[in-house]
Amino acid sequence: MIKKSLITASVLSIFALICAALLGVVNFFTSPVIKAHEEENIKKSISLVCPLYDSNTMDITTNEDSKAKTTYLVSSKETEELLYVIYIVDATGYASTIEMMISVDKDYKITGYKVLSSAETKGDIKSHDFNMIGSNNLDSFDTLAGSTYSSKAVKKCFKLALSYAKEEFEGGQK
Amino acid sequence: MKDNFLKGFFKENPLFTMLLGCCPALAVTTTVENAIGMTLAFTFVVVLSNLFISLININEKIKELIQPVRIAVYIVIIATLVTVVEMLMEAYFPSLYSSLGVFISLITVNCIVLGRAEAYASKNKPLNSIVDGLSMGLGYGMAIIMIAFLREVLGAGSITIWGSAKLSLIPVFNFLRIEPISFFVSSPGAFLVLGLILGVIQAINNKKVLKNKNKRQSKKEVK
Amino acid sequence: MNMAQVITILISTIFIENIILSQFLGICSFLGVSKKRSSAIGMSISVLVVIILATLVTWLLYNYVLVVFDLVYLKTIIFILVIASLVQIIEIIIKKFAPSLYKSLGIYLPLITTNCAILGIALKTVNYGYGFGTMLLYAIGSGIGYFVVMYIFSVIREELEQRNLPKAMKGIPIALVVASILAILFSRYVGIAPKVEDEEEALRETYVIENDIVEDENIIYYDHNYEDLNI
Amino acid sequence: MEKYLVIKGPYLRSADITKRNTSTIMRDVLIALLPSIAFAIYKNVVLVLINGIYSSIYHAIYPIITLILAPLTSLICEAISLWVMKKRGIKTFKDLVEELKVSYGIFPGLFIVLISPTYIPLWVLLVSVAVGEVVGKMLFGGFGQNIFNPALVGRAFMAFTFSSHLGDAYLTSYELTIDAYSAATPLTSYAKAGAASIDIVNNYGGMFNLLIGNYPGALGETSTIAILIGAIYLIIKDVIDWRIPVVYLGTMFFITMIIGFIMGQGLWFPLFQILTGGVAFGAVFMATEPVTSPKTHLGRIMYALLLGELTVLFRLVGNMPEGVATSIVTMNIVGLMINKYVTKLRVEDKLTKKNCYGLVIFLVFFVLLFVYDVVMGVK
Secondary structure (H helix, E strand, O other): OHHHHHHHHHHHHHHHHHHHHHHHHHHHHHHHHHHHHHHHHHHHHHHHHOOOOOOOOEEEEEOOOOOOOEEEEEEEOOOOOEEEEEEEEEEEOOOOEEEEEEEEEOOOOEEEEEEEEOOOOOOOOOOOOOOOOOOOOHHHOOOOOOOHHHHHHHHHHHHHHHHHHHHHHHHHHO | OHHHHHOOOOOOOOOOOOOOOHHHHHHOOOOHHHHHHHHHHHHHHHHHHHHHHHHHHHOHHHHHHHHHHHHHHHHHHHHHHHHHHHHHHHHHOHHHHHHHHHHOHHHHHOHHHHHHHHHHHOOOOHHHHHHHHHHHHHHHHHHHHHHHHHHHHHHHOEEEEEOOEEEEOHHHHHHOOOOOOHHHHOHHHHHHHHHHHHHHHHHHHHHHHHHHHHHHHHHHHHO | OOHHHHHHHHHHHHHHOOOOOOOOOOHHHHHHHOOOHHHHHHHHHHHHHHHHHHHHHHHHHHHHHHOOOOOHHHHHHHHHHHHHHHHHHHHHHHHHHOHHHHHHHOOOHHHHOOOHHHHHHHHHHHHOOOOHHHHHHHHHHHHHHHHHHHHHHHHHHHHHHOOOOOHHHOOHHHHHHHHHHHHHHHHOOOOOOOOOOOHHHHHHHHHHHHOOOOOOOOOOOOOHHHHHHOO | OOOOOOOOOOOOOHHHOOOOOHHHHHHHHHHHHHHHHHHHHHHHHHHHHHHOOOOOHHHHOHHHHHHHHHHHHHHHHHHHHHHHHOHHHOOOHHHHHHHHHHHOOHHHHHHHHHHOOOOOOHHHHHHHHHHHHHHHOHHHOOOOOOOOOHHHHHHHHHHHHOHHHHOHHHOOHHHHOOHHHHHOOHHHHHHHOOOOOOHHHHHOOHHHHHHHOOOOOOOOOOOHHHHHHHHHHHHHOOOOOOHHHHHHHHHHHHHHHHHHHHOOOOOHHHHHHHHOOOHHHHHHHHOOOOOOOOOOHHHHHHHHHHHHHHHHHHHHHOOOOOOHHHHHHHHHHHHHHHHHHHHHHHHHOOOOOOOOHHHHHHHHHHHHHHHHHHHHHOO
16 A cells, blocks of 8 residues: 555656656756846836937946845946936835836936836826926826826835935935 | 547537636737737647647556556646746747736646546547647637637727737727727626627527427427 | 735735636636535635635745745646645545535535636735735635635526526526626725825835935925825 | 415516506606706706807707617617517517517616716717616516616726716816816715815805705716605605615715714715715615615615615725715625525524524624724725
């Protein structure tokens, strides 16, 4: 009896191991592609949120100490001056967590933003214009009608990004 | 062989006649593109799982060995295939991957795949099993593409086939002075569309049954 | 996590983001088993128990084993095995210690392994990166949401049995139509949850004030009445 | 034995056997609706024409167009679906007309137009009417078979799908020109206001005007006095049970009064909540629908109690200003359970340990909702 169940258990585990090994092989081939995709996406979104980004004259580094989920620092290659700070921040919306990429320039103005992931059921939050570009004043924030909760989350993202950016630039000056 | 291939489309359509795989049929049918992506992923999984499972079952010794845990073995095989599809899709079709979401992984517990493995592939030859898988996958795909077509045309006023190959019907809507009814791409719309389609199918079946009955009756009378 | 947050997560998972009506998980069992009240209750109690246990175990496994050893890509295969064995163990335990319960729930337990609600919730909690508390509440809320919809549905379907339905709509088609109406209804419950005072938000504000950055008069990046959005 | 007739459902009432039957009942409902319709036409058409403030004549008589087209659409949808489904052996056109006579196809359309914003785009209204009629009524088998109120299914569909069209559609061009009205309906302005204050009532011409109904709102809902006349007629004719509207409005009044007192407001607050929006209309014409409401007195009282609490919940706690439609559709479902339970109680004829669990669950729900309403409703 015990022998029999041991055999079946080992058969099952052999199958599982074979499958896991197979997956490992596939993963070995696909994970670099996925990573490359991610990097390309980041570059693409960075050029979307800061229209003046130029890969020839600017460098992207990440700031690990930042409070934001991810922080990219865009600085000039020549002078090493910090030009843009780009944050990935998130906030809980109506039905899901909204993740946004927001870029703030050295004059402390928002140059662009992009909703990276949102599974909100209502309202087209990804294409709505929140009227925040070129501004740092949340009073000009334009709520998406009918999606109060999602808008609130987006607003919170802006707020977080602006407060992080404030620190970043203030710290830089000191 | 031909019958074996065609059965999944009408006679034994997994969605319309057996009501299997309702979850993705409701969830990913917001655009035709998603439905096509789901069809490809699903067909890939069901064909290969059928193939592997019938291969395993060819050897009597292995068949006997795995008999007590065969469902678990099948599930492991299916889950592996699903993960392969998932990884390939994430690598090469990232936008499709993100819009299909968790429902790619959930092919693992889709009753159709496991059902075919247990009911057909474990008893038949590899070639037949492949044809059976193709038939089921494409038949299911036909059903969900049909639903997606209805929902997208009514709800978003467009037909997205693949990537940028998109046909916008907004001018037609503008001409009629109405807007697409976003209800149909929302979750209640999914239930309603599937319910109405199944109602129509049931009505047709009822009619067929009635006709056969009448035929039999008239035959009896002739006798 | 305070009381208001707990209620908010529960209400949103039970009604607004209902596992069946809005996330489309567990539809097969929902259509198949909701014909009779007793079977609906049996099935949903089993799902409720398994969903909580399975999500808990898989969450722990994912965060403390898979992530640590960089084996995230094995999650589907591991999760489904965990769920299958969990169901087996529960079945054995119930059979041994509560035979009468086993009699009423026993037939539903094997069906649960292939119920996509369980795997779906387990995968969603790790995909969204929920913390421990949120994960637990999410699982509990989803299970209760499943129960609520199954119960309501069984009542409605028992009632529909007595009505003079068109032949074409009998059974599953009318059930789907009712599901559609129910989904509209539940989506209208948005906002009955308490308005959450966001802790992180509060922390952030005190932090800002402590650092004395607020006084720059040209920059109003933080305002007190953003709550007005919350009509 | 003649007293005990064994017939197949639907049982509308014992009236089927005596002089009154469904057709006289539906005629009475139509008569009871007349004051509301007349007032709607007076307010939205006659007054607009007299004051001469309208952009085009089409805009001025728009309410009349909707009042005609919506019931017509609903009737046509009913005819088409009856024809397609071939229910009850309809074979010729004559059969169809006969069937239409007893299936009352105009009512869903009429109710929907009366509880919708006045200036809603025509296609939006007609699509909602068609959905309410077909999905809410015909798919369930037509008159007497539905479990949800068809008109409210249509209205809920409208609110769910076309929310962007609903905002300003309440206002006539006449009302838009007056400053005080610029904040849309009274309930929307209450929802938008930071705190409760009697100014809201004064902005709309005082409590008396709220009673008369000359303020922005849905076509048939605004005039409480006209609805009241209809209600008295229906109660005298024994078409509706007085318990449902009275208990419903009483519960709402009581809870909002408590909330008002906590907020330091006077009696105006509960009155304001009852006089505005669709509460009165819903209480008289929607909640009492014989097919979807419970059949016993006790059941009806339980039903109306929960209904009042739910309306307060959706109005004052939830983020929708109205909430009557949602609460009535919710109670259509809960009503099924109540009905089942109360019938069981009546059969067993006494309260035992075994069958009191339903009452306990009801009481727990009632108290919990009550506390939640009061705690969360305070602004």
